[in-house]
Amino acid sequence: MKVTVEETFDFSGPEYRRLYSEGKGTAFQAPMWLDMLHRRLGPSLGAKQRTVTFRNEADDSLLAVLPLVMQRSSGVMIIQPADFGISDYNTIVCDAERFEQIAASPAVLKALRETLRGADLLMFRKVRADGFDIQRLFKGARESRGENSAHAFDIGEDFDYWRLKVMSRSFTKNLGRLQRQTETAYGPYEHRAITDEQEIRAVFEFLREARQDRYAENLLDRHEYFDLYRDYAVAAAASGEAVLYVSYLAGEPVAALFGLAGDGEFHATLLASDIKKHQKISAGMQILYRVAQLRHQDGHRVMDLCLGDPGYKTHFRPTETTMRNITVALSLKGAAVAAIYHHAKPLKNFLRKGVANVR
Structure with missing residues (x-):
């Protein structure tokens, strides 16, 4: 060698x-x-x-x-x-x-x-x-x-069992209630992965603006990092090496979750939600939960919440590394x-x- x-x-x-x-x-x-x-x-x-x-x-x-x-x-x-x-x-x-x-x-x-x-x-x-x-x-x-430790959760084979027996029943029940109430008040509330280049570019503009309200040091304010993330999201969408998920409320983005997935697991890397207009609907928690559901439907069992303070991550009963x-x-x-x-x-x-x- x-x-x-x-x-x-x-x-x-x-x-x-x-x-x-x-x-x-x-x-x-x-x-x-x-x-x-x-x-x-x-x-x-x-x-x-x-x-x-x-x-x-x-x-x-x-x-x-x-x-x-x-x-x-x-x-x-x-x-x-x-x-x-x-x-x-x-x-x-x-x-x-x-x-x-x-x-x-x-x-x-x-x-x-x-x-x-x-x-x-x-x-x-x-x-x-x-x-x-x-x-x-x-x-x-x-x-x-x-x-900082890493946090990931394994849904297992049965999503409903994980939802009802592993996670807090009150937490998932509340998310379901928020989904229904939000649709009633504002219109269609959908969560999906996007691959269209122009749509990805538009959502990254949303990500940058939404994160400015949440983080004192918003890495996306630095053009070299913003351009890298956005262009990588566009280039990697076709192969699945990275995925951008968006929550649309009446056709407008209210939350976005971008992550790397080259090893077959989804690693939640960038998360943002519109807390100015829609703080009460917990759009950030909603998209995490809905992405876990979408990934499971596609045959994936593990979702990685990556590094950082456990905080909101504890709702998903993750394993700490x-x-x-x-x-x-x-x-x-x-x-x-x-x-x-x-x-x-x-x-x-x-x-x-x-x-x-x-x-």
Whole structure:
């Protein structure tokens, strides 16, 4: 096995698509998503592609991929996963058997370490505790628990059983009542996935405006992020790598939910509802519940509510998954930053402002 940095690696190409399609990686390592992150966000944020590939020496076939980038922030050269703050899960793209081969080979691990030359610090954040143990790939790695856990729920085979026995009966009863009352007062209230380009573009304008009323830091106010999300939603709609769901009330959008689905599960990434005009109808909760129902009808059982405060998520009785943040100090400067990151929360909050996209 040979380990190299491929600074022009093509995530949209057939060899990566073949590797990923075999069930390796999460939706946040899907081909189109990573391709657009590198092409669209990387240059605008001053990130240099640092993709690490593991190939068979005999035939050059692709065995595993670490999608990394290098960025200089506040004088610190950092190598980190290519998520730019908007991917919820980071990992190495390979299967369990390949990971064990890599982790058990001193020669491969030495070659992997060489790919980090020129950096002060490796920051490998947002690693699922139920995924690969990234610490095993890097000698001297340090780990701390992520501030936010992941939350997902499994509906199972019988939607009605989940609705009546797993979730709160009063909660689902109230949602049904709101659906009926809303239709009576305003007209048709429908929930569906959309694929038309012009419709997607219009709904993303709604998403941006609706989120301004809810979030102090609205990422969609930054044109490079808004353009990426919108254009990715358009491009990925045909393949199903991402899906945009909308709740229409009398023909007007009142809620929207966008998520990645490249690994077969729906990962709720962007959610917004019109709280100015329709706060009382709980449009945000309605679309989450209705999307779970629509997904189940299409044969999907698991829905991921991603990272963040459980809050409203508890209504869906999700399972919580701990997240891990891993650092590898490669210089004295990197060691100082790693110590701050793992052990000093006030300084860590300050670090977020100085080091791009440390989330």
